Amino acid sequence: MSEAPILDESQVLELADPLPLDGGQSLSGVRIAYETHGTLNAAKDNAVLICHALTGDHHVVSNHPRTGKPGWWVRMVGPGKPIDTDRFHVICANVIGSCMGSTGPASPAPDGKPWGMRFPVITIRDMVRGHVALLDALGIARLHAVVGGSMGGMQALSLAADFPERTAAALVIASTARHSAQNIAFHEVGRQAIMADPDWHEGDYYAVGETGGKGPEKGLAVARMAAHITYLSEEGLTTKFGRRLQDREAKTFGFDADFQIESYLRYQGLSFTGRFDANSYLYITRAMDYFDLAEEHGGRLANAFARSKARFCLVSFDTDWLYPTAESRNVVHALNAAGLPVSFVELSAPFGHDSFLLDVPALDRVVEGFL
Amino acid sequence: MKARLRPDLAVIADSVTPGASLLDVGCGDGALMAALRDEKGCDARGMELDPANVAACVAKGLSVIQGDADKDLAFYPDKSVDYAILSQTLQTTMRPDKVLEELLRIGAKAFVSFPNFAHWRGRLSLLWNGRMPVTRLLPVPWYETPNIHHLTINDFRALLSERAITVDGQWFLSGGSRCSASAANFRAEHAVFLLSRG
Numbered sequence: 001m002s003e004a005p006i007l008d009e010s011q012v013l014e015l016a017d018p019l020p021l022d023g024g025q026s027l028s029g030v031r032i033a034y035e036t037h038g039t040l041n042a043a044k045d046n047a048v049l050i051c052h053a054l055t056g057d058h059h060v061v062s063n064h065p066r067t068g069k070p071g072w073w074v075r076m077v078g079p080g081k082p083i084d085t086d087r088f089h090v091i092c093a094n095v096i097g098s099c100m101g102s103t104g105p106a107s108p109a110p111d112g113k114p115w116g117m118r119f120p121v122i123t124i125r126d127m128v129r130g131h132v133a134l135l136d137a138l139g140i141a142r143l144h145a146v147v148g149g150s151m152g153g154m155q156a157l158s159l160a161a162d163f164p165e166r167t168a169a170a171l172v173i174a175s176t177a178r179h180s181a182q183n184i185a186f187h188e189v190g191r192q193a194i195m196a197d198p199d200w201h202e203g204d205y206y207a208v209g210e211t212g213g214k215g216p217e218k219g220l221a222v223a224r225m226a227a228h229i230t231y232l233s234e235e236g237l238t239t240k241f242g243r244r245l246q247d248r249e250a251k252t253f254g255f256d257a258d259f260q261i262e263s264y265l266r267y268q269g270l271s272f273t274g275r276f277d278a279n280s281y282l283y284i285t286r287a288m289d290y291f292d293l294a295e296e297h298g299g300r301l302a303n304a305f306a307r308s309k310a311r312f313c314l315v316s317f318d319t320d321w322l323y324p325t326a327e328s329r330n331v332v333h334a335l336n337a338a339g340l341p342v343s344f345v346e347l348s349a350p351f352g353h354d355s356f357l358l359d360v361p362a363l364d365r366v367v368e369g370f371l
Numbered sequence: 372m373k374a375r376l377r378p379d380l381a382v383i384a385d386s387v388t389p390g391a392s393l394l395d396v397g398c399g400d401g402a403l404m405a406a407l408r409d410e411k412g413c414d415a416r417g418m419e420l421d422p423a424n425v426a427a428c429v430a431k432g433l434s435v436i437q438g439d440a441d442k443d444l445a446f447y448p449d450k451s452v453d454y455a456i457l458s459q460t461l462q463t464t465m466r467p468d469k470v471l472e473e474l475l476r477i478g479a480k481a482f483v484s485f486p487n488f489a490h491w492r493g494r495l496s497l498l499w500n501g502r503m504p505v506t507r508l509l510p511v512p513w514y515e516t517p518n519i520h521h522l523t524i525n526d527f528r529a530l531l532s533e534r535a536i537t538v539d540g541q542w543f544l545s546g547g548s549r550c551s552a553s554a555a556n557f558r559a560e561h562a563v564f565l566l567s568r569g
Contacts, residue, residue: 313429332436333446341416341434345425362426369430 010035010058010065012101015133019096022123022290028110032134033101034058034093037077038085040140047140048083048371049131049167050092051148051155054227054284055276057100060092061085066275072357075364082368088144093134095127095155097284099277102130106206106277117203122283124151124291128158132166145169145371149356150323151284154291157331160312161293161304169311171370173363174320174356176327177301177334178292183322186230187285190223194278203279220278221269228268233319233352237261294334301334312342313370315363317355319348343370376406379458379484382542382563386482387411391453394418394477396440396470397460401428408433416452418443441465444473451477458484459561462518468530475568480539484563489523489556490545508560524556531566540565 012033018026035058040047050060050073057064061071061078077083077090094102097119105119135143146167148156153175160170176183194200197219205215229237241261245251248258257263297304312335316328325346335342347362349355356363376384380403387393389411395404398417401424407413417435419425428435436443440457441464455478457470462485464470474481486508496504503513511517524543531538543550543559550558 311434336436336446337448339448339451341414342436343425343429343434344436344438345422345429346437347422347426362422366426366429369426369432 010062010101013134013137015130015137017133019126019129019133021120021126021129023121023126025120027096027103027120030096030103030130030133031101031107032093032096032103032130034091034134035060035062036092037061037090038088040089040138044140045142045144045168046088047135047138047143048088048090049135049143049146049159050077050083050090051127051131051146051152051159052092052095053148053150053152054288055224055272055281056152057098058092058094058102059100060090064275067271075359076367082364083147083371084368088371091134091138091140093131095284096130097122097127097280097287099280104277105203105279105283114204114206116206116279119279119283121286121290123287124154124158125162125296127287128155128162131155131159132163135166141166143167143169145171147171147173147367147371148175149173150175150353151288153323154288154293157293157304158291160308160310161297164305164308164310167310169313169370171313171315171367172328172331173315173367174317174323174353175314176323177304177331178294178327179289180327184289186226187289189226191282191285193222193226194219194282197278200278203282205278214273216278217270217273220273220276220281221266223269223278223281224272224276225265225269228265230322231352231354233321233350235319236351239350240264301331302337305335305338305340308338308340310340311370312340313366314342314344315356315366316344316346317349317352317360318346319350320353320355322353376402377458378544378547379542379561379563380406382544383456383458383482383484384411386540386565387413387454389413392416392451393454393456394447394452395456395458396444396474397457397463398424398428398433398435400424401431401433401435403456403458404428404433404435405431440470440473444470444477447473447477449476450479452479454478454480454482456482458482459486461485462520462522464520467520467522468534471530471536471566472534475536475566479567481566482563483527483566484561485522485527486518487524487543487556487559487562488521489525490560491557494557524559524562527562527564531564535569537567537569538564539567 015030018028146156153172197216200216246263294301314328316325332344392414395417404415455474493504542563543555544561
């Protein structure tokens with residue numbers, strides 16, 4: 001197994017045609033940033049599309065350009081790894097609405113200024129339309145599989161449901177077919193934190209940034225802190241932090257980060273502002289909240305898969321309370337009702353929702369086996 | 372196929388029509404499903420409680436759902452497969468009668484195999500020792516066995532007749548050999564029934 005860093009430059013596709021959106025508008029001059037690994041075979045049937053999560057990007061194995069950290073799924077993707085780049089041509093594209101190279105609210109609008117809040121509200125299906133446009137440009141008619149965790153799983157479900165001829169299989173990890181009231185609630189807290197920050201300026205903070213302002217960093221950090229709690233399990237938090245104090249012997253009777261968990265969350269919030277655009281956070285969380293695959297198909301989830309012939313595999317984690325096992329089972333029952341071949345397993349892992357990104361050997365076996 | 376499979380599974384594998392669709396409830400590590408897929412071209416789906424077994428099945432390329440026969444069969448449509456299969460699992464369910472009804476709702480036919488509690492070795496063990504048998508057939512002591520509803524072949528026959536379920540085939544196994552239907556309740560270690568709703 002080669003562990004040498006993969007240095008492929010990410011690529012950018014500029015779409016020739018406007019991208020139609022669920023909101024009724026269409027978006028012209030869309031750019032989609034992506035990276036590929038492994039060789040596309042002559043039959044062009046060994047492509048695996050990996051869909052990233054809310055704050056993820058297309059740097060699935062290459063180093064992140066801003067943080068320098070390794071790609072977000074290096075443990076899963078690479079030569080000899082469960083998503084084996086010796087077998088598969090792996091494609092990972094940045095979703096539209098994001099800020100990592102694909103067109104989003106920080107990108108220039110036709111008037112040359114950043115879109116800001118003039119950017120149209122997008123949906124998960126719109127993100128998938130972007131992916132399909134990329135597949136068209138790459139000449140890939142049908143994927144070997146589409147794979148995604150969390151919001152990536154929503155894209156995988158949406159692609160399998162809405163573009164059934166485009167994939168032979170879908171692997172959906174720690175995800176859901178619709179956002180629950182609780183999911184929407186946590187996102188709304190994050191959005192309100194951003195929009196309550198005086199540096200947000202109704203989303204028009206980019207120019208201010210050039211003259212010294214930094215955008216709604218405080219609000220974005222709070223949004224990230226709130227969301228980060230939902231990615232971890234109570235058990236994981238207790239094990240990792242408990243009530244331990246941060247670099248001190250006693251409580252200070254003040255509002256410093258006395259507890260390790262406070263210090264950790266503040267660090268998570270702060271480091272996030274250096275790599276993510278606040279408006280992108282608003283738009284992508286909105287897209288997730290709007291996601292309800294059943295609603296898009298007459299209220300019955302099984303109908304969403306009526307035209308699909310794909311194989312499906314769903315994986316949930318027992319400590320994930322963001323998208324609990326019941327959400328995966330809901331999808332499984334719909335796929336059963338549609339008569340499609342589906343596998344499902346709830347894996348035991350201590351890390352909560354984030355388990356899909358972490359060291360869970362059982363997940364590796366399922367992913368490798370399914371593909 | 373027989374050499375690799377447990378004897379009751381080999382009986383089922385031999386009797387399934389090539390190309391049939393089937394749901395294996397309590398499919399374990401997927402040995403039967405894999406054999407039927409590879410050697411008879413069957414469209415095999417499975418349900419299994421143990422996540423490690425589900426992962427083993429997925430690794431074989433099988434479509435298996437982690438689920439509980441007592442709760443999760445309700446989500447399968449009526450007559451969605453040619454065969455619903457329940458091997459060595461009936462006696463571990465909360466309500467074997469309801470599971471049996473579900474099998475016959477989902478499958479056009481159902482294979483059911485189970486260990487026969489009235490096998491002579493078990494009877495003797497209970498008679499002489501006055502304790503729950505721990506035998507070759509039932510190797511686990513009462514307090515940790517997954518078998519919560521022990522049954523005999525005659526018990527099962529009585530349930531079938533009470534529910535007006537048709538027997539389309541029956542096989543009785545003792546070690547490596549077969550025994551007759553009349554002697555089965557005493558001599559058979561395992562029974563395999565092929566059932567339908569007439």
